[in-house]
Structure formats: structure tokens, C-alpha cells
Amino acid sequence: MFQPATTGKYSEIIGKIFLALFVLSIFSTFIFWWSGLSNKNAPDEETEQKFAEIINENFRRGDIVFTENDWDLDFLKNLKNGVFPVFLDLKNATERSVAMMKSSDDRVFLLLKSEQSYEKYVKKLNLKVIKVFKAGKGEVLLAETLFKTVKRTLVFSRDIGKAKRVAFSDGEKSEDCRKVSETKWQCSDETWNYVGLTTASFNGQQKQAVWAHPKSGKTLEIVFDVPEKSGKLYFNSVFAESAYRSKNRAPVNVEISADERLLLKYASPFTSRATEKSIKLPENTEELTIKLTTADDRQRHFVFNGYLSDEL
Amino acid sequence: MNFRNRFEKIDFLLAGTIALFIFLMIFLTNRSFGFVRDEGFYMKAANYMADWYESIGTNISNGDFAKIFSKKEIDRYFNYNSEHPPFMKELFGLSQFIFSRKLGIMSAPMSARLVAAVFAALTALMIYLFGLIFFSRMTAVVSPLLFFMMPHIFFHSHLACFDMPILFFWSATFILYIFCLKTKKTSVHALTALFFAFAMATKHNVLFIPIVLFVSWLFFYAFSYRKEADSGSFTGFFRAIPKVFYFMVIISLPVYFLIWPRMWFNTFNRLMTYAEFHGKHVNYLNYYFGTPLKNGPFPFSFPWVMTFFTTPTPQLVCFFAGILYFCRDFLKSEKTCEKEAAFAMISGSLFPIFLIALPSVPIFGGIKHWFTGYPLMLTAGVFLIEESTKKLIKTNNFKKNLAVAAIFTLAAVSLISPNIKFAKRGAAFYNELIGGAQGAAEARMQRNFWGYDMIDLADTLNREAPENAKLYIMTGYEGLNPNSFRFMQDAGMVRSDIRATNTLNEADFALFFYEKQNEHVLNNIAYEFGTVRPLAVSSTDSVFYSALFRREK
Incomplete structure (x- = not known):
């Protein structure tokens, strides 16, 4: 005769814990994957549309674009030809790296997911903000870097x-x-x-x-x-x-x-x-x-x- | 680890149905997956193998038997992709020879993927048998289904590669070793060794198995077996060694060499080259929480954490439960061979992860390199959940079984959504514990692997590209392998007049496979094509994986 796997006081408790975890995992799988939670952080269509419109209207050759969200790039689908480069590395960007990425005194566009990001990036990158555009739930910052490099x-x-x-x-x-x-x-x-x-x-x-x-x-x-x-x-x-x-x-x-x-x-x-x-x-x-x-x-x-x- | 159930008539029906279902699910969805980098190499090798089979026929009809196995002939067909043993490539080639060249009922690439589907079915069968013999019929039915409802597993099951076959061989060898421990029958030991020869001829991963098992056996010998009658002496030690280890030398090795004709010539040098290739394997750069893992030492946590975040949570709970089940068995069993069997199951489950976790071992890419032990711990975990559920139900067996069936059905239904979402890119799956695809992208984990993800782009490319258009396939940046591209054309997934190039400047269209380390390619394309606007994008939950661009200037 075999002992069931869950025989014994501790085995029984452990068995119950795993059963509870298993049930919990089923619920979490249902909730996360079936309710739209897995797709809740993406910028909405209006924001993406606005991002593209603002850049299309204000971009001039030599400017560079940084986007805070580096995984949902649907706004690219609405950009005009000639609008580039678009850098996906805003989170890792530093004051110096942004200044060095630009080739001259050109400007920087930051596509931010929300207003809360404004302070963080302006301070971190030492930017002088030229203009702020509201873009749906997000914001577009047009700015210059204040980092002093040699001329x-x-x-x-x-x-x-x-x-x-x-x-x-x-x-x-x-x-x-x-x-x-x-x-x-x-x-x-x-x-x-x-x-x-x-x-x-x-x-x-x-x-x-x-x-x-x-x-x-x-x-x-x-x-x-x-x-x-x-x-x-x-x-x-x-x-x-x-x-x-x-x-x-x-x-x-x-x-x-x-x-x-x-x-x-x-x-x-x-x-x-x-x-x-x-x-x-x-x-x-x-x-x-x-x-x-x-x-x-x-x-x-x-x-x-x-x-x-x-x-x- | 006790034998609990015998294989009965109903098991033919159940196991056969499950294996057939898995085979059809895999084979009929083959066109949903682009061809990964490795497939490009192995399918090309399969061409050589099919040529070899053709040449055997020709040589036999010419009466030139000696030529078939001459060095010149063997080198001609076996030198390509010689860094891997040939068993799977021989099967891919055989499938191509029969189904593509002789019968003409499928393309050459799909004939290779047919073999992959067969191995998926064999894996389902193996899990069923493991579940039935050591656990219960319910576990036997549930485990293979839950196993293939892991997006990474479902994805890799399609590929004409070695990863799922070696998973099959790895897990099955450990299971067979338990049979060896428990039955002592010489025939079982010999068959295990024979089976192991094919495992060795599939991929080198399994070369660790004898080491792991023998070291663990030595441990048990030192503490227990040697106290048994006549085992403590010098000769007793050699008599105590399970026969399977001897057979691994006298059966596995010769059969292994028989399967790999290239090793018949310049054997030592070629073996050394083979060992050196894997001993000095390059590391594939992986992003891990925003850190590019480029050079060692690599974090010990890497494969553990990746397993934690890339396994759907119901199966992940089963993994933990399974390991705990084995540990309990190890601690509570009174017989040494039972303890050793439980320990073998723990090793079989966790050693592949442990090995990659070693800081000096290169990271070879995705989870496919350490998922070889998943079936063992998953099955045991399913059984523990089953038992725990039955314990809660105090009434009759029917209601107990009904409750168990209900809970696993619910689990399977919950897994439909993530499996559909990642149906075309299982290698990119991350579970809800990290926030799914979006959470993983925010955490800057490696987003996808193996440069295959272009099925969503292929329709647009086929529709928009003018005749003889050139497509940049990003090969230099872990993008699409040119061979894979060619085989996608052979399989009818991409128009045959479109030409692949690895030089962006001469391309009319460009594929962009996103990885953090390749971000700059997006702007290279923009400068060259005059636009950063994609023509088509492949994405899941708004996270983009690859895109197609058209030259606008």
C-alpha cells in the first residue's frame, strides 16, 4: 500500500498550501490575462495620435526625439517621413549622453507617458523647456539641453x-x-x-x-x-x-x-x-x-x- | 518513487488520444511560427542528410557499397553543422527524403517540423507514462496537457531544433534510471543505455546525466549501499555499481559513434573540436532587469528568475509542489534506492537550471536551455495538487475525481488566453508576476529570442514588395538567419522572388527585430530609408517585437 503524498501532518499542511496557491494562480491567470490587465499600461490611441501630430508639426531637421515608453511604438505609424532619429533609451539617458547625441544646438523632444514624468526628466537631463504640449494622457516636451560641452x-x-x-x-x-x-x-x-x-x-x-x-x-x-x-x-x-x-x-x-x-x-x-x-x-x-x-x-x-x- | 499503476487497456486510448491531439495541435499550427535562427542551420543540414540518403540509393544501385561510408562521402554530407551530433538532423533529412522528395506531400522545411511534432507527441506520451506509473491516471492525463499549455513549450515544440527532443531524452533517461534502480533487470539497464545513446546523439546536454547520476549513486553507496551484504569490499564496490553505468560505456558509446559517422574518421581531433566548441561557447547577450549580460561572471539568479517569470503561474506552482514532493519522498523513504530515485528526480528537474546558473557558464539564450527537467517536477506537482484536492473532499471517490477534474479544467481554461496571445511568439512570454509582456518590457528584460518573429509582417511584405525587392533581414544583429529566410520561402510563407540582404543600404524593405541592444538599428533604418514609420508591426499586448519598413527615399 502506498502512502498518499499528503499523508502526515506537515505534508497535509503543505498540500493545502499548494492547493490554495494553485487555485490562486488560476484566479490570477484569469484576472490578468482575461480582463485586459495585461494591456493596461499602453498609451491610448488618442495619446499616440497626439504624439505624432505634435512632432510632425514642430520637428525640424537635427532635432532628436526621445520616448519614455520604449515598448509601445504605435505613434511611429503616424510620423511623417524625415522625422528621426527616435531614441528609445530615455530611462538610461544622462545629461551628457543627450548632449552628445545631438550633433549641434538642436532641440530635444521628450514623449512622456504622464505629467508626473516632467519634473524627473527635466531635472535629470538638465533641460531648458521651450514648450510643453498636452498629448492625451501624456505630454510632449520640447527642450534644449543646458549641459555645457566644448564648442x-x-x-x-x-x-x-x-x-x-x-x-x-x-x-x-x-x-x-x-x-x-x-x-x-x-x-x-x-x-x-x-x-x-x-x-x-x-x-x-x-x-x-x-x-x-x-x-x-x-x-x-x-x-x-x-x-x-x-x-x-x-x-x-x-x-x-x-x-x-x-x-x-x-x-x-x-x-x-x-x-x-x-x-x-x-x-x-x-x-x-x-x-x-x-x-x-x-x-x-x-x-x-x-x-x-x-x-x-x-x-x-x-x-x-x-x-x-x-x-x- | 513507487510503481503505483499498470498500463491498462484504457491507457492505450487515453495516451494515444493525448499524443495524437498534441501532434495535431503542433503540426497543424506550424505556419504560425517564423523560422528561428537555429532552424536555418538544421534545415540546411537536413538537406545534406536527404542528399546522403539519395546517394546511398545511387551507390547501392551502382554496387558501390564501399563508397557509401568512405571518408570523402561522409565528410561531404556530415561536415556541415558538425558542432552538433547528427541524430535529429538525420531524422529531419529522412523526413524530407520521404515526405518531400519521394512523396511530394509537403515542403522540405515542413517535413523537418513534422519530426518536431512527432517528438512533441512522444514527450506527451512519456509524461503520460511517468504520471501513470508513478502517480495516478488523473495526473497522467492532466500533466501532458498542462505541460504543452506553457507558451515557451508550445513554441519550441514546433521547431525543427534539438531542444524539445533533448527535453524528451533528458527527462526520459532520468525516469528510466528509476526503473533501473527498482527492477535490477539487466534488460532494463541495457535498454536505458541504448536509449541514452540516442540522447547523446541528439545534443550534448545529456552528457551530464551519467556524471550527475553516478556522483549521486556514489553518495548513496558511501552512506548506505556499501553496508549491504558483500558491497563493502573492493570488488563488491564494482559489483554494486548499477549495470546501466557499465552499459553506458559498452552500449551507449558504440551506438553513439555508429549514429555519428563523421566521428569514424580523425576521431580524437574531431571529438576535441566538438568539445572545444561547447567548452568555449560564445555568450549571447541578454538583457536582465536592464543590465546587458555580456561577459561573465553571470548572476546565479538568472535562470531561476527567468523560470519564475516565464512559466504560467499554475504550472509554476506545480513546479514548486513537484520539487517539494520529491524532497518529501527523499526524506521519508526508508529504502535507499527509493531515496536515490527521489534524489534523481530532484537532480533531473533542477540540475539543468543549476548548470546555467553557474556564473562561468555562458548564457546561451532563452529558457530552452534549461527546461529539460520541467516534465518531471510538473507531473509530481500535478499529483500533489490532485491528492490535496481529494483530501479536502470527504465524500465518495466520484466526487473527489470530479473536484480534481474541475480544478484542472479551470486551470486549463485560464491558460487559453495567454496561450492565444503568445501563439505566434511563445519565446516572448512572461507571466503576470512580472506584469506580462508590458511588465517585462518595463523591467527591461530580453524581449524575444532567435530572430524569427516575422509571420505578422509577412502578409504586408508579400503584398507590398515589388518583384525582386530586397529585404534587409538584420542577420548581423541576431535577426533572421538567411537560411531561415530561404526556408520560409520554400514553405511558401514569403514570396520566392524577394531577396534577402544583410546590407541595409541596398535594401528596399527592412525587418527590425527589437532587442534593447539593437535599438540603434531602428535609426539606421530611418537614416537609410528616410522614415521611421513602420509599414507593419508585430506586437502582443501593445509591446512591439518586430517591424517592417519600406524605403521612402
């Missing part, structure tokens, strides 16, 4: 359209890339073969960057006029789209010259980490040239960003 006289991602020249050369002849927009230079019919604005992850942080895929046997040259009062160069590069994991182990060789005087020279390492360099510019530099080469261009999804600052 950036040239930002490669923002100013890629202002490059003096973008071209591929093979030592004998040079082929200029064609400027197709303020953010893009197309270098051939191959769609990947361009120099232009993108975003990429730099050591875990999304940043605007310049896509600059080199070609085997050619040198990609990007030349900028150096604005006055520029004193220091900051240059960061990384492989986008996990290209560092590629079987192709040919590095991208980076050479940066100021008025033909070599400032920086390195080969891109095969890691997911970004390479971050900074160096003083020689006095009265007029022209900055970035040269990129590779022996094998398969999966060389090379991107860079950085800027010239007024630091001396």
Missing part, C-alpha cells in the same frame, strides 16, 4: 554634406562622389558605396555617424575645410553591423592629415569596441583630410564620427 566647430556627421570633397582614388585617377543630399555622397551605383549619415553603436551608445565603406585597392578621401578657432580633433570609429566578426580580417587603415601633415594613423582593430582618438590640430590648419583604405572590402562596414572643437 564644436565641425561635426563630421552633421556636416558631412559640407565636405569639400569626397572621392575614391587609385593613385592615378580620382573619381568624385556625387552629393545627393545634405547628408549623403553617392560614390557608385552600388547602393552601399556611399559616404553619409547613419547611426551606430559606439561602445553601447547609439550615436550619429558617417558611413564610409572603403573599397579594395582604392583610397577613400574625405576632405573638410577647417573652420576658424578649431583647436582639437576628436575622431571615433567602429565597425557597424557586427562586421568585426567577419571572416575577412583585412583592417580598415585610417590616416588623418592636417594640411598634408599626418596627424593620426591606425588600423581598425577587430572588436566591437569603438576606437577613440583625439589630438591637437596644428595652428592655422586649413584643411583636414581623412583617408580610408582596405586590402579586402568584404563586410568593411566602417563608420566614424567625431568633431573639431575650439579647445586650444
